[in-house]
Amino acid sequence: MRNADDMTADEALRDEAVAWLVRVQSDLATAEDWAALTAWLEASEANLLAFEEAERLSAELTSRAGEIASGLKATTTPVIPLRPRVRRTLPAWAGLAAAAAVALVIGPVAWRSYQGTPTVYVTRPGETRDVALADGSHIRMDAASTLTVQLGWRERRVQMAEAQATFDVAKDKNRPFLISVGDQQVRVVGTEFNIRHFDGATRVTVRRGIVEVRQPALGTAPVARLVAGQSLSHVRGATRSVQTTVDPDRAFAWTEGRMVCEDETLGDMVAYLNRRYPVPIRVAPALAGQRFSGVLELGDQDLVAKRLAGYFRLTVHRTDGQIELR
Known part of the structure; x- marks a missing residue:
């Protein structure tokens, strides 16, 4: 059985989650507010679950707004109370949730906009494709490739499945371009490079600019920082990658x-x-x-x-x- 302290802690977390929801949906919300929310969500799974619950409650109250409003209309029939009304004190978070539902009817939508709506691009065998992104970046996809792109407010993300693609990334120092490929992550601001990722093997080749490659399982420090004319080859699960000097045009030859x-x-x-x-x-x-x-x-x-x-x-x-x- 859960004790009173547990219940109080849960209510406090709910209060905090709803307060975050109200804060970031305010007209006065800033990029710093969203960054602070992201840090809070990433601090613990409990925070994330509480925020998702606040979003669900907001969405449900919004979808049932008409039903709730009609239920709150004053009745025209005289009512004689049979006993004194007992005043109940609602938890503080309930009032905040109601405020969130009224003032923040687009909470979940705005959060998805902050992260970026995922868009999946697929090419079949024998098919190549040019993709122009809204940020000015361009992707050229080789055959039998799958990419998922999210252009968020603070980050631009690509999830690379089995694929080969060249990237010409528009420079935006406030929104790094992050590509998750295998067990590594490629980070750039503005550059041109090719990534080939098939059967667990990845090769990153840079034609222009600087590309940073991280491997989260090995820590936050980059495993390589590549400049034009350099390539990094890696097999998923390996603790080491091989960096070489190359002619980058060879990696781009498939586009021609x-x-x-x-x-x-x-x-x-x-x-x-x-x-x-x-x-x-x-x-x-x-x-x-x-x-x-x-x-x-x-x-x-x-x-x-x-x-x-x-x-x-x-x-x-x-x-x-x-x-x-x-």
Whole structure:
């Protein structure tokens, strides 16, 4: 059984949550108020749950405003009380919640606006896509890629699933651009770079500006700070990443219809082509380990398959549903 102290603590937390809701929905709310709320929410799960409950209560009272108003209308029928009315004292948080419901009818909506409404962008195999974001940033998505974008008031966030994309980020020092990819996070203000993330392996290559890479499991300090002409390769779960000096144009070559390979295995090349094209290409495991360095021009899939077969001295066999290299 919960004691009185527990109940008092719960009520105090509810009061605080509703006070936060009132504060950030006020016409006088500032960016500093929202930042303070974010810090309070992140301080404990209990704070977050209390705030969500305050939002739910506000939303419910708003949705039932007509019903509540009609119930509060003065009755026209005379009423003779049979016993003296007992005055009940409501908890302080109930009054605050009612005030929040009346004055803050868009509480949940405004909070989502602060964080940014998630927008999912998807490309199918054989499809690329250019995305122009409202902040002036541009994303070029490779085939078979999925990104979720949120443009918030204080941060711009991207969740990168299996994908390859180039980013040309509009500079905004007050709203960093954060990309979650695998178990790492890429942080930029304004720059141009490419990220390739497939099968648990990530490679970040910078063409312009500075990119900071963090790995939350290893602490808050960056694991790398990349400048133009540098690349960072990482496998999910590993405690170390490999930083190298590269020609960044190689990482961007896919945007111009070229696949630049540097000691790539045939298996890895085929895996990429199967994202790029709709008809799957198959190769026997015994052949998949062969390696290639050079440039493969991308275009018509049949021509690509013939070029690839020529590099490895293989033959092409096409059936109804696939292309096989032997």
